[in-house]
Amino acid sequence: MxxxxxxxxxxxxxxxxxxxxxxxxxxxxxxxxxxxxxxxxxxxxxxxxxxxxxxxxxxxxxxxxxxxxxxxxLDIPGLDLELRASGRATKDSANKELERIQDAVTKDPKNWSLWFQLGEAHDAAGERKNARAAIRKAIQLANDPDSADQ
Missing domain, CATH: 1.10.287 (Helix Hairpins)
Structure with a gap:
């Protein structure tokens, strides 16, 4: 809100x-x-x-x-992040999730949900430009009928 x-x-x-x-x-x-x-x-x-x-x-x-x-x-689990008292992710947990999601994206590059999670991981790691680019890619793939639905 x-x-x-x-x-x-x-x-x-x-x-x-x-x-x-x-x-x-x-x-x-x-x-x-x-x-x-x-x-x-x-x-x-x-x-x-x-x-x-x-x-x-x-x-x-x-x-x-x-x-x-x-x-x-789709009940896809979110990122596994350790949070600070402020609600922001710790740098270590954000980087671990970023690496995990990047590996998954390289294995399945047409999966929009992985690209969206990659954007969230970049955002948690403080990389806004990369986060927006990954989410744009997720939007593009989600609108593509040939891409995977999950």
Missing amino acids: ITKIWVGLMLALTLFYVFTLLGRGIILLQEPSLIAVAMGLAILVLPLVALWALFAELQFGLKAQRLSRRLIS
Whole structure:
């Protein structure tokens, strides 16, 4: 629930940013100076980039959440991690799980659930970029009818 609140807040702030920039860009386009018009056109590009990034992130999050629910419904055991008092995984346990899942992925590279677990293991090990890449691969494989269902 907290995550949905944060997503909603970030969505609202991004939309506020987009509409503010659009307004400033339109104001600058109405100026007689060529420099102001050029700045207005440049400013109009920023909201488009922000909207694209917002859409891409929301789409990624929703697809990852859907896969997470699907993984739970298949009763596939999660990662075996030792947790600190803060709830974060210890580095040793995260690295052990990462190695275990990487070995499993090399044996069955078309298995979306293994790729999803690999993403979770990378995340537990603090490797966000690799985690996102692995989850993207899981999403791609889950949508591929030729990939394994488990």
